[in-house]
Amino acid sequence: MTARPTIYLGTWFGVQLRLDWYVVVLIGLLFVFSLEDASRSRAGTWVAVAHLVLLCVLLFCIFLHEVGHAAMARLRGHRPTMIMLSFVGLTFFEARKAKPIDETLIALAGPAMNFIIGLLLLPFAILVLAARGQDPLFSQASIATWKGFLAALSLLNFIVAVGNLMPLWPADGARAVRGFFANRRGFVEGTLRAVRVSHGLWLIAAGLSVGMLALRSWILKLAGAENDPAASPLSMFMIYQFAVLFLAAMGIYYGWAEARRVRRLGDAAREVVGPPPEFMPRAARPEKSAVVNAEVVSGGREPSPAPGASLGEKVQAAKTAATALWGVAKLTGKGAGWFAKQGIKLAGEAMKDKEDKK
Incomplete structure (x- = not known):
């Protein structure tokens, strides 16, 4: 994640906004596949442009989804620092006086935004479903109409919300699974088990997508959509299998990176609430502290370094050491020569320590 390419979009209310280049690439690929279907349909290339606008x-x-995370983080007393519009979106923040419930509340705030958007647009989906003689819901031809566009947006917001609750890393549901295992087997083992569950599900999803794409022509022909794919929602479903493959590759990488981080840091890794700083683009990382310090979490500010000993304390320590050495010399019958020899020895060790520190 250290070389993660992003586009800086500005800073609002103290929060950086960055766009992941991977999302731009993914949207571009979906548009190209959409153009290919539209070129073989009666509706023309306009429907592919409408699909691009929809994306x-x-x-x-998804930005509003991340705003939900950031707003809840601020309500819980934390400080949001950056929103990255990635393939699922990531909100980074500095944890202050973190409580166990915070991660759950912050995680749920994002999908709640998508549920609200989906519900507000749901009447348009009902209108499209109830209409007769029109292109079916979620077909490219339907998206080219304003009612079909808003209906498809409603459906996609529900998919984003439900998808975020799935135990697929780095979605919010994966963190809930980690919490479930961590309560029984500890944070490290809980993370590793959650990542294994995520990897298994991602591999299953990727396998199904590969199978459907391999049989794409046969499936479209069987459904009667081969000559006019833009008029069939099945064609859109097939196009989005490329997105599933892309997300599976990124999700497996995110899970692997989180497992590696937790193995390296152990239980100290649990002090980070939200995406770990290691997942942040290098240009946007804070100068110090890759992991939130436990004292920062509990106190809300960096612990100040312990002040060095004052000159008076050093003089008093030297007098105490000299008195102790003189007492030993008197008790053992050793003379001033022994005393001087021990003093020179202690001074030499002190000088050596000083040089080592330099």
């Missing part, structure tokens, strides 16, 4: 609006909805 851009969906990206804005």
